[in-house]
Amino acid sequence: MKINLYEQLATELAGLIAERIYAPGERLPSIRHLADQKRLSISTVMQALRLLEDRGLIDARPQAGYFVRHRAHQLTTVASVENPKEPLYVGITNSLMRVCQANEAPGVVQLGSAWPPDELLPTRRIQQLVGTIVRRSPELLSTVSCYGSNEPNFIRQVIRRALDWGSISGEEIVVTTSCTEALQLCLRAVTKPGDTIAIESATYFVLLQLIESMGLKALEIPTDPCIGLSVDALELALDAGLVTACLFIPNVNNPLGCVMPEANKKRVAELLSKHGIPLIEDDIYSDLHFSQHRPWPIKAYDTSGHVMMCSSFSKAVSPAARVGYVVAGRYTEQVSLLKTISSGATSPFFQAVLAEFIGTSSYDKQLRKMRRTMEERVARMSDGVATFFPSECRVSEPQGGFVLWVQLPEQVNAMALHEYAIARRVAFMPGQLFSGSGKYVNYLRLNCCNGWTPEIIRGVQRLGELVHQAADADMRKRA
Numbered sequence: 450m451k452i453n454l455y456e457q458l459a460t461e462l463a464g465l466i467a468e469r470i471y472a473p474g475e476r477l478p479s480i481r482h483l484a485d486q487k488r489l490s491i492s493t494v495m496q497a498l499r500l501l502e503d504r505g506l507i508d509a510r511p512q513a514g515y516f517v518r519h520r521a522h523q524l525t526t527v528a529s530v531e532n533p534k535e536p537l538y539v540g541i542t543n544s545l546m547r548v549c550q551a552n553e554a555p556g557v558v559q560l561g562s563a564w565p566p567d568e569l570l571p572t573r574r575i576q577q578l579v580g581t582i583v584r585r586s587p588e589l590l591s592t593v594s595c596y597g598s599n600e601p602n603f604i605r606q607v608i609r610r611a612l613d614w615g616s617i618s619g620e621e622i623v624v625t626t627s628c629t630e631a632l633q634l635c636l637r638a639v640t641k642p643g644d645t646i647a648i649e650s651a652t653y654f655v656l657l658q659l660i661e662s663m664g665l666k667a668l669e670i671p672t673d674p675c676i677g678l679s680v681d682a683l684e685l686a687l688d689a690g691l692v693t694a695c696l697f698i699p700n701v702n703n704p705l706g707c708v709m710p711e712a713n714k715k716r717v718a719e720l721l722s723k724h725g726i727p728l729i730e731d732d733i734y735s736d737l738h739f740s741q742h743r744p745w746p747i748k749a750y751d752t753s754g755h756v757m758m759c760s761s762f763s764k765a766v767s768p769a770a771r772v773g774y775v776v777a778g779r780y781t782e783q784v785s786l787l788k789t790i791s792s793g794a795t796s797p798f799f800q801a802v803l804a805e806f807i808g809t810s811s812y813d814k815q816l817r818k819m820r821r822t823m824e825e826r827v828a829r830m831s832d833g834v835a836t837f838f839p840s841e842c843r844v845s846e847p848q849g850g851f852v853l854w855v856q857l858p859e860q861v862n863a864m865a866l867h868e869y870a871i872a873r874r875v876a877f878m879p880g881q882l883f884s885g886s887g888k889y890v891n892y893l894r895l896n897c898c899n900g901w902t903p904e905i906i907r908g909v910q911r912l913g914e915l916v917h918q919a920a921d922a923d924m925r926k927r928a
């Protein structure tokens with residue numbers, strides 16, 4: 450394919466904008482300067498600048514020159530308060546497995562799964578602690594009890610960390626092999642097949658998968674990308690008697706990145722207590738918030754024990770240690786029994802290793818580093834979307850974590866786009882995987898945690914080109 454000189458120049462300038470060599474709001478070199486520098490004609494430079502203008506990357510200001518446009522437009526939809534829709538059985542697992550498998554092909558630029566990269570994890574320190582604990586307590590590698598398998602020091606550290614937002618008792622903590630296991634045990638403790646689970650819309654695909662695998666139905670509650678779940682909509686669903694249990698990510702929702710205002714969380718706790726409905730709260734991202742203070746979980750406002758708060762150390766310390774927990778309130782006995790039946794004890798050895806790490810200031814330092822880095826990387830990715838994607842795209846404004854939620858032009862089908870993207874070696878998560886009812890056809894989630902390297906920039910650029918092409922070709926009709 451022949452690329453014109455003006456397109457080459459436009460691509461080069463777009464790259465410089467993406468790398469923030471020219472930051473949002475800054476003036477580009479003048480037309481004459483670019484023509485001299487690149488040995489191009491004035492009209493070629495003007496064509497290149499017009500192309501960048503059409504792509505929404507720069508603005509022409511009369512008498513002043515060309516300026517880099519500010520960030521992508523933010524998603525600002527306000528969640529509607531509507532009468533609850535029909536609860537639905539979920540069926541995303543086959544598509545999810547296909548997407549995950551394709552995303553893991555070698556040589557694919559990883560904008561898909563949201564796992565922190567090795568360079569940001571305290572792996573060296575964890576290795577040292579493994580050695581220390583082996584020498585100090587070798588019995589942890591050979592003995593295990595099916596009952597009471599919680600490591601006392603791990604429980605102590607979880608309680609100490611919870612002091613940031615409240616007080617919990619060791620009696621109500623069940624240690625699990627991950628946050629996912631904690632969520633699954635809680636669902637099993639309070640539901641039977643055919644029951645309805647209220648979820649945020651959009652929500653993390655593994656929650657949908659759990660609902661699907663247990664023969665449950667999902668009721669999607671409208672959720673605002675800025676302030677989270679609509680409490681009014683939840684109240685309507687509760688009043689209608691539709692809901693058996695709730696499964697929410699109130700702090701740093703995945704994929705939206707929003708944090709519910711504290712007053713809304715308190716209201717949710719009060720409503721659930723009034724209706725006697727359990728909430729399974731996924732709190733895994735709270736420590737990776739971007740604000741001054743850690744947002745409180747809904748558990749902090751729970752006076753009746755209806756909230757089961759689940760978390761793990763997979764996102765900030767070690768995805769491979771597989772240690773999580775649930776603060777299970779009034780459901781502790783059932784959850785604990787199900788844990789014993791389903792997988793026995795969680796490795797006492799890794800509980801001890803993690804306890805050693807999270808009990809020191811090293812963990813706070815680690816969290817500060819992750820938050821700072823992630824906030825910067827999310828901002829870079831947001832700029833990248835503004836640079837390379839069509840200007841009508843909208844992005845979330847995450848308040849923590851490391852994913853970006855992108856609304857594409859209406860005519861783009863993200864699942865169809867995914868096939869084209871994999872063929873061009875770029876991975877992402879299509880929006881359809883974040884809903885049980887086929888919503889978010891023209892949305893996608895980008896993983897931002899891998900840094901703004903030349904490889905990632907090329908990946909985002911390639912994906913942006915595909916979105917441009919898909920928008921033009923109306924891929925939705927072809928899907």
Ligand SMILES: Cc1ncc(COP(=O)(O)O)c(C=O)c1O
Nearest residue numbers: 627628629653703731733761763
């Ligand atoms: C919201 C949310 N909950 C839970 C998990 C999984 O955590 P774990 O590895 O501890 O099972 C993830 C991982 O992506 C997540 O995004």
